[in-house]
Amino acid sequence: MKGISYIMDEHNKKKAVVIDYNLFKKHSEQLDDMLDIIVAEVRSEEQSLPFEKVMAHLKKKGKL
Numbered sequence: 389m390k391g392i393s394y395i396m397d398e399h400n401k402k403k404a405v406v407i408d409y410n411l412f413k414k415h416s417e418q419l420d421d422m423l424d425i426i427v428a429e430v431r432s433e434e435q436s437l438p439f440e441k442v443m444a445h446l447k448k449k450g451k452l
Contacts, residue, residue: 391411395404412419446452 391408393406394402395406397403407419443452
């Protein structure tokens with residue numbers, strides 16, 4: 389695909405993607421959405437905390 393390159397490892401497996409800046413700018417909103425989905429998927433296995441506990445912790449640390 390024009391404007392997209394892959395970085396391969398020593399076994400010729402794709403390890404990273406390089407996106408041409410102009411292509412990135414043109415589709416930045418869609419790419420932001422895609423990255424949000426990826427982050428949500430990665431974090432889906434993380435333990436969650438109750439909102440009240442987070443707020444109490446932030447207040448104790450002086451962040452609120």
